[in-house]
Amino acid sequence: MTLDQVIGAGVLAATLRLATPILLAALGGVVSERSGVVNIALEGCMLVGAFFGVVAADRTHSVVLALAVAMGAGGILAAIHAVAAIHLRSDQIVSGMALNILALGLTSYLDYQFYGNTGTPADLAGVPDVSLGPIAAIPFVGDVIGNQNAIVWVALALVVVIQAFLFRTVPGLRLRAVGEHPRAADTVGIAVRPTRYWAVLASGLLAALGGAYLSLSVAHSFTDGMTGGRGFIGLAAMIFGRWTPAGALVASLLFGYGTALSFSLQGASIGSVQVPVQLLSTLPYVLTILAVAGFVGRSRPPAADGLPYETEGHA
């Protein structure tokens, strides 16, 4: 085990890449749950984002359109969840699970319909990397951040934007009020349900962007179930990060770092014992549990998280 394998520029760069989709899902979770709606359909939103992004990139050859379509698809899925959760006051978890199953079935059905045995075309328009010019030339720093994908930067910027939105703007204040005490918000004339609709919709857009990152930035193609549970990891990151964007960033980075380590340490040995690759793969998960148990501890969700708002219910 060398220092380079543990904190080398390669590992840190990989950390950023691996954290990005989880971060985007977690940001979606933060926005939705801050408004009081549990959205475990994030995984499904990511998946439709990944798929429809590829379809649009294939049909339009435009990255911008591809991203728009990807996010639109995530938005639609989220909107369905919003109707169930907000309007119909359905069980939010069942609705989310159903939409996850739907997304998996639908994307893989359509993938086969559209691309059959051949897979997605090879010349897809992809989201480009951003070269930071002179910064890229700086040793180490340049190796870490010099050539990251545009969506990585977008995700990091979104952390700042959403953190500022939630805690430094009036609409953010209202959104938090709706998630903590919807009736109080209602009594001062804040429209509870529309606020929640927007928040859930936004969560779908964000998660779908995470999915599009996987298909359009990382893989340049779509494969069934390619999100691999990142939506759920994102949920965990959201909780770990105490329902704040900055916290979600820390959690996602930690998780990404664990995953990056599990690759860079392959073949390394502790003393004379070579660690089995399969056990190395547990690193990010174990690390997350340890971090939460060791440093983070109790975190409390928004008080009205997951509770449908009954306008004529009792306070």
Add this chain to the structure above:
Amino acid sequence: GGGGTGGTAGTSPSPGKAIKVGLVTDVGGLNDKSFNQAANTGRLQAEKDLGLQTQVIESKKQEDYVPNLTTFAQQNYDLVIAVGFLMQNAAWKVATQFPNVKFAIIDGAPANDKGDTANLPNVANLFFKEQEAGYLVGVIAATMAKNKVGKATHNTLCSMGGIPIPPVDHYIAGYQDAIKTIDPSATIINGYSNDFVDQQKGKEVGLNHISKNCDILFQVAGGSGLGYIAAAKEKGVYAIGVDVDQIDVAPGTVITSAIKRVDKAVYDTSKSVKDNSFKAGDNFFSATNDGVGYGKLDSVVPADAKAAADKALADIKSGAIKPKTDLTVK
């Protein structure tokens, strides 16, 4: 796809009762970018060329194998094909119940509840010698690396498996065996994404390998391996595909593919039922009968590399070379 694209359309079914072939995938499903997909290609080919009536069931869970095979057997299918070694025991169970139905298992033989395999009179065991395919692409890669062709300048060759299971490791073992034979000084690195689906994981392993100067990356990881190829494409190095011909996945990056003709196995076995030449017991698909091989070559592959591969192919056929099945470098 790796199947020959036959052009004979309009072959109408034989006037008698149509032969029925049922294909049961393993849990990887039809879109696995790997052998289920290849098997399905073979099925569709057989339907088209041979006028068979075919159907496919995708298994969602391991416990579905028995009922899924049974479903076809009960409906008096002539041939039921189980795709994947995971179905060895299921195939044994169902085949012993339906002695009048013919079965075939890709990558396996019927195995009883104890795990002991036994040949059954109505089951064809379709085996592939993946190490031979691995060896052939290893020859191409090592030759290019040795001669510093194109971007292959570091004489470092890598591979990535999905998970370390025998069919995967056979490919890699053959690959490494060839490299060691051609250039003992070459650096060999192997890794695993521990996943057959996740592209990002595959890509990260690839980027990690490239940072260690790998310039030829051989993927044996299904969908996850597409990420490995994506890494090669992004960093401008070479990749080698697996199972089916993946040259079109990333033209200019993928220099060739280690091919396992699952489609051929399905097609040939279907045909054998129609022709009444069905052979129970072990059927090997190897270099000898074009069951494995290497795929189309990119233009960057020099003639001497192709020549070396063809020579190796001949030696394998003649038995002069027997590629290893154990990894040289873990």
Add this chain to the structure above:
Amino acid sequence: MSAETSMLVDMRGIEKRFGDLVALRGVDLVVRQGEIHALVGENGAGKSTLMNVLYGLYRPDAGSIRIRGREVRIAGPRDAIALGIGMIHQHFMLVPPLTVAENVVLGDERGGPRLDRRAIESRVADLEKRFGIVVEPHARTEDIPLGLQQRVEILKVLYRGSELLIFDEPTAVLTPQEVDELFAIVRTLRDEGKTLILITHKLREVMAVTDNITVLRGGRNAGELVTRNTNPSEIARAMVGRELKELRARATPARAEVTLKVQGLEAKSDRGALALQGVDFDVRSGEILGIAGVGGNGQSELAQAILGLRRPTGGSIQIGGVDISKDDPKRTRARGVAYVPEDRHLEGLVLAFSVADDFILGKQDRAPYARTGVLDPVTILRNGGRLAAEYDVRPPNPKAIVGNLSGGNQQKVVLGRELSERPKLIVVSQPTRGLDIAATEYVHERLLEQRGQGAGILLISSELDEIRALSDRIAVMFEGRIVATLDAASATEERLGLLMAGHGEAAA
């Protein structure tokens, strides 16, 4: 000002149904400009419902509303706010993690989308200065005492320029000082020309500050009274339909043995501050010791420490001579300690349980309700029916869900559970908060009955009337200490008030 325009609110024939339940059956309410109008009635009479209709939270099924003579449709709080109506709800409508200033301006933040905290805080500070209602604008709302939270509610309404302020049971959770301060504010507001509607169960308050009174009973009007021409018993008669009982005179307790002995007790609050700093007192059997004090001076921590819900950091708690300061609630209760917590929704009851199930909370693992860990549903149900009847729970259905009972009836379930096994010591906290006269009377009778049977009772209440009416001795708590212990006879309201405010004197 003509009679017509002086009529600020004119509600006519208001009806409201919740499913099969008719909460309002054609109620009229007239409130004149500039008056303080009392709205009284027993629990469930429909007071809150009527006000929720006026504030646009509920839509009436029938009836009309005129504001300043003009017929209006109030479809939501926004409409109400626009009409100059503001409501201070019984259960505060504050978002706990937000600051005071944020809560005040929420929904009407003014200025751009950027949340300019400093501007908001200074605006709120100006408002506070104008009305003389002072709260730290940048404090987190969940960190400040209930009395201050209520001021935030009032500020919210004033901020929106409301002319009509509806107070739903504003004094239920306030200490006497806070009540006095509130009424001072209320009078100032009237003098400023505001109109106020005050819902309360306390007739003393009605007599003290209001001008006119509307009485509701069972969703109907049961009387319109002018405060200065009436008296408490007339109001009570209209509300309850019978005369008020005077509390029976109490026999002085026999000098009995000490049940609870607390010595040098120290404990920390949830936030880590020293909440109890050397508390000494004892409670004898057959005696009620009242703990008076402004909320937040350690009363809650005291109750929790005795119960074993909070581990003391020093001192001792003895029941019958045995130290229990390290016991958990289960062991404490096994020694004959009963507990009526101040928050019956959160702490007293599992609201989703049936009445019968809530009656056995804490007794679920012992005979006759369970044997070797297996519940006996027949016994539990029978016990539920018996206690429901004995404690006058309405409806007396042991299968009813507790969350659907009225506050008074919920409290009866708590009492039935806690008092039915002849406890040695009863720790009671705010036992009649939010209850109407009849229910309050009922609770008091039950506590006196326990005293008569020899139980020692530690009564924590912010109602001085309650403390004085029930206690044999009164201890005053201030900043985590007992600053004085008085005989009931010598504890005048003035003396108690001074002590509670920290103006000490030599203990009597």
Add this chain to the structure above:
Amino acid sequence: MATEPQASPTGPATAPSVRQPAAQWATGPAVPVVSVAFALLVGMLFVLASGHDPISAYVDLFKGAFGSPYDITETLIQTIPLILAGLAVAVAFRSGLFNIGAESQLLVGAVAAGAVGARFASLPGPVLFPMVLLSGIGAGAAWGAIAGYLKAARGVNEVITTIMQNYIVVFVMHWLLQNGPMTAPNALGTPASAPIGDGAVLPVIIPNSIVPLTRLHAGIFLAIAAVVVFWFLLWRTSLGYELRAVGLGARAAAQAGINPRTRIVLAMAIAGGFAGLAGMIQVSGVFHRVFDGFSAGYGFDAIAVALLGKNSPIGIVLAALLFGAFARGGTIMQANAGVSAQLVSVIEALVLFVIAAELIVRILAARRRGPKPIEAIT
């Protein structure tokens, strides 16, 4: 000290919620039936759109699930692990916890059962079977208890722990079974453990002379027993009362002498036990060994099963049957009507969604409330 802020349940607050009175009309027995019918109707449009005959597709779906004794037994085989994993989720929900970890608890139970069953394969059934049974349940319980302990002692949200645990187990199983400590020498291509001893095998309960080929094993009795245990435990024992009390009102429970911390650990252990039993049954009844990729996602379906079944015993059984029927019927739909597996998933998701959203009921209810729509306040 014990007054911990349990008031607002971490994890989804819907979990232990009392059905709001306003939702009480959503309970009639006809409701799920109507919902399923409606969902199938919607699914029909999808089948139609994909170019298949919806009527025959549905006939196949139904016939596949219930068309013959064999099909019924296959449906039941699918249902068994769903019931048990559903119970694992439901016990936690009832205790105010969200258990996303039924999947890994099931796997851990399977691994333990497979390891013990293979290691002591030569022991006679009366000795071996209880050993395998207990190791499956015990391992699942211990694995579940870890999440409970971390929550009780360190305040770690169980959602995080159980999600992470799911992944950890998958990789540990890779290691155990791919040339690892449990790998059987003659497993051929399959990364699998050695078969369990005959004594540990759950027998097939219907003779093949009556229902040819059936695999329906005695695990169904264990599943039924588990449902009864679930009901009895929660509603007929002191512990169950305590778990529900903690789930519905932790502070009230705490002041009454019920320590929420210990109950949280117990609840997760019991949940893990049910899931572990599911894994053990899959080993003893279906596969007779453990192999890599053993997981079938039961633990995730179980979340839907539990919530669909409203965390009640009968509800869980019915919801599991619905899922089981889809799993089995979907196969036949593929084989006969040629409807692809993904499309079957889509229809399944639709059914789930319609039932979850209680669409029908809520639409009807909105109507019954008359002209004032509940969402009118803006």
